[in-house]
Amino acid sequence: MCDYSRRLVAWLDREMQGDEASEMERHVAVCAECRNGAAEFDRVSGAFEDYCEALAQTKDQRKGIRVRQFSGRQRRRLCWH
Ligand SMILES: [Zn+2]
Numbered sequence: 076m077c078d079y080s081r082r083l084v085a086w087l088d089r090e091m092q093g094d095e096a097s098e099m100e101r102h103v104a105v106c107a108e109c110r111n112g113a114a115e116f117d118r119v120s121g122a123f124e125d126y127c128e129a130l131a132q133t134k135d136q137r138k139g140i141r142v143r144q145f146s147g148r149q150r151r152r153l154c155w156h
């Protein structure tokens with residue numbers, strides 16, 4: 076288990092900044108485990124966002140339009156409430 080994998084999600088969600096973010100970027104470039112983790116995260120969150128958007132649009136047209144204005148993490152958060 077890679078030490079960086081715990082921080083991978085924070086990095087992917089763009090919660091990291093500056094040196095920490097660039098360190099993570101360099102690490103992912105050389106670490107297969109973290110690259111796989113990133114690909115998996117992309118796949119899962121992408122599918123989830125599509126699902127969210129479809130759900131929001133079916134439920135309430137106006138909410139669907141609003142959901143589309145948000146970025147990934149916010150969109151996922153919106154969907155839970
Ligand atoms: Zn790693």
